[in-house]
Amino acid sequence: xxxxxxxxxANGTVVNSFGRRHAHVVVREGRIDxxxxxxxxxxxAHRVVDAAGQLVIPGGVDGHCHVAQITGRFRTLDDYRxxxxxxxxxxxxxxxxxxxxxxxxxxxLAAVLHKKELARESRCDVALxxxxxxxxxxxxxxxxxxAAEGVRSVKMYTTNRDTTMADGDTILKVMREMVRLxxxxxxxxxxxxxxxxxxxxxxxxxxxxxxxxxxxxPELAEEVSVKETLAMAEYTGAPVYFVHQSTxxxxxxVSEARARGxxxxxxxxxxxxxxxNSVYGSVMPEWYACCPPMRSPxxxxxxxxxxxxxxxxxVASDHSCYDLTQKRERTDDIREMPHGLPGVETRMPVTFTAxxxxxxxxxxxVEDFVEVFSAGPARIxxxxxxxxxxxxxxxxxxxxxxxxxxVVDGGALHMGTDFSPFDGRTxxxxxxxxxxxxxxxxxxxxxxDPGAVGRFVPRAGFRKHQSAAPSAPVPAAAAVVPADQAxx
Numbered sequence: 001x002x003x004x005x006x007x008x009x010a011n012g013t014v015v016n017s018f019g020r021r022h023a024h025v026v027v028r029e030g031r032i033d034x035x036x037x038x039x040x041x042x043x044x045a046h047r048v049v050d051a052a053g054q055l056v057i058p059g060g061v062d063g064h065c066h067v068a069q070i071t072g073r074f075r076t077l078d079d080y081r082x083x084x085x086x087x088x089x090x091x092x093x094x095x096x097x098x099x100x101x102x103x104x105x106x107x108x109l110a111a112v113l114h115k116k117e118l119a120r121e122s123r124c125d126v127a128l129x130x131x132x133x134x135x136x137x138x139x140x141x142x143x144x145x146x147a148a149e150g151v152r153s154v155k156m157y158t159t160n161r162d163t164t165m166a167d168g169d170t171i172l173k174v175m176r177e178m179v180r181l182x183x184x185x186x187x188x189x190x191x192x193x194x195x196x197x198x199x200x201x202x203x204x205x206x207x208x209x210x211x212x213x214x215x216x217x218p219e220l221a222e223e224v225s226v227k228e229t230l231a232m233a234e235y236t237g238a239p240v241y242f243v244h245q246s247t248x249x250x251x252x253x254v255s256e257a258r259a260r261g262x263x264x265x266x267x268x269x270x271x272x273x274x275x276x277n278s279v280y281g282s283v284m285p286e287w288y289a290c291c292p293p294m295r296s297p298x299x300x301x302x303x304x305x306x307x308x309x310x311x312x313x314x315v316a317s318d319h320s321c322y323d324l325t326q327k328r329e330r331t332d333d334i335r336e337m338p339h340g341l342p343g344v345e346t347r348m349p350v351t352f353t354a355x356x357x358x359x360x361x362x363x364x365x366v367e368d369f370v371e372v373f374s375a376g377p378a379r380i381x382x383x384x385x386x387x388x389x390x391x392x393x394x395x396x397x398x399x400x401x402x403x404x405x406x407v408v409d410g411g412a413l414h415m416g417t418d419f420s421p422f423d424g425r426t427x428x429x430x431x432x433x434x435x436x437x438x439x440x441x442x443x444x445x446x447x448x449d450p451g452a453v454g455r456f457v458p459r460a461g462f463r464k465h466q467s468a469a470p471s472a473p474v475p476a477a478a479a480v481v482p483a484d485q486a487x488x
Contacts, residue, residue: 005033006438009397010042012051014389015366016058017375025056027395030438034391049433049440051399057370058387059093059396059436061377064243064267064316065344067095068118070102072163074338078321082416083344084123084454088441089414090345091431093124093396094378094386094457095319098155100131100164108132109142112151122454124436125394127383129186130154135170140177147181150458152382154178155186155243158225159195159291171229175238182461184381185233185240189225189250190217190292199335210285210331214277214293222292223249230257230264239263239462241380244318246272246292248302255311263463265313265380266306270343270350271421273307273315276300279421286327287421290318291339307372308358313380315351315372317343323417342415346408346422348373348400352429366402369429382465383457399433406430414447 007027014023014035022038026045036043067083069076087095097119099112106114108130119126130146132139132154143154154174156166166174171187178185199216202208207215226242230253233240245251245266257264271290276297279288288294295303306312320340330336343350351373355364378387385394405428410420434442439450459465 005043005045006047007395007435007440008043008045008048009051009056009399009435010048011038012054012056012399014056015370016388016390017367017371019367025389025397027435027438030395031385032389032391032393032395035389047440049399049443054432055366055400055402056389057366057398057400058374058389059398059434060091060348060373061094061381061383061386062087062092062317062319062344062347063096063314063377063381065095065097065319066340067097067115069098069100069320071338074322074326076321076340077323078416080119080122080126080454081452082414083319083321084126085447085449086345086414086416087124088434088436089447091348091398091400091434092344093434093436094127094383095124095344096127096129096381098129098131099151100155101133104134107142108139108154109145112146112149116149116456119454119456121452123441123450123452124454125457126454127381127457127459131164132156132170132174133164133166135173139174143174143177143181147183150456152182152459152462153184153186153241155188157188158229159188159190159192161192161196165192168232172232172236175232175236175240179236179238182463184462185238187229187240187242188244189222189229189242191221191225191228194218194221194224208333208335210289210334210337211280213289213334214280214295216334217291217293219247219249219295219299222247223253226250226253230254230262233264234262241265241267243267243316244269244272244292245312246295246303247299248306251303251306251311266311267314267316268303268307268312269316269318270347270354271341273300273304273354274350275421286324286331286337287419288341289327289334289337289339290341304354304358307355310368312372314377315347316377317347319344319415321415321417324419341421342417342419343421345413345415346420346427348431349406349427349429350422352402353427356428366400379466379469382460382462384460384465386457395435395438397435398431400429401432402429404428404430
């Protein structure tokens, strides 16, 4: 066996969430072997990619994807091959999907094992969340089996009665089990009684089409649910992670809980940072059917401010790959529509563009982008060897161009659907080269399909991982670039 490393990314500015240095990144057997100061000669390798004048960041970690998801009578049109390919096109090298029971006959454990089997076709690495809808005496044992499989988080919905909703008793009991198993509780927080009543009132008035979606799910419903869930998490001592927060009020509630010492985290999605509720008055409002819905322009601007201030911990796609035929089947009744947007491929540029807009004249720090795009999702989700460019970590790398602008063409993307909610928008910050597990999968020559090489990534215990995670491990001889040069 040759001792020559397979790959060197040479002469780049390596940007982690905690700082940057000019270095050659040496890759051996799918992991980062060493970082060599850029003042030194480029090490010999089977392949050298010159990143002179460019930024090298960790591959993205998307903590919230739905692949081949069945909800009621609808199934997303993707599979792991499609979604993982689109993920790599967008600079994301690890996705975390959900094993959500398809109906009352499928157990949480069976749902995860089914997804784990499907994930064998993935081109990028995959981790999984579990999900519990209703409590019975087998749930503690099932959660133990999930933990043994490396699935250390469980998602529960506080809305969607009669389908995926978990009642308060179930949520509290599962939180206790997750504390016992050193896991993390994921929550979709919307107050179901408020939403059900508001939706019924709109239906009674004949205002139940897609153009009224944003009026049926008020901001109050999200914030009341976050507050109630935080109280249960405080009572049980459970770490809690809120998916797709769409209001600054919801983020502020989490920030206040953290100030009191709770382990609580806020996720938002690219669409909540860039799209407002005027889209429901557009000629194609069905493009934007998702829950929670888009909010007012004022709310969107305030949410971006929270992102720039560091109050939002991760930005995830909430990728759900329906097409327009499915979306348009029942635009007359939002209760019958499939909700969810494709977004795994566009998460990088939408997030970076939003961060740039929020940062204003000073410009965005790429380090802050790396935190919400990669490092934060990896750390919070206890993914070993992800989210950082350092020796021993997986060689998931992106040569990132923060100045490149492209106009989104939904038809030219790779997500397996026929639209993008960002179609026609000019976005800044795209991947030029993507390396996944040491393989160059995207460069100027296009996409190089690595085949079904994606690995299932078992996750560590939540608190164990947080306590072991190094804080800002700046490598020796680091050359830190001043913040006023951070966008290049």
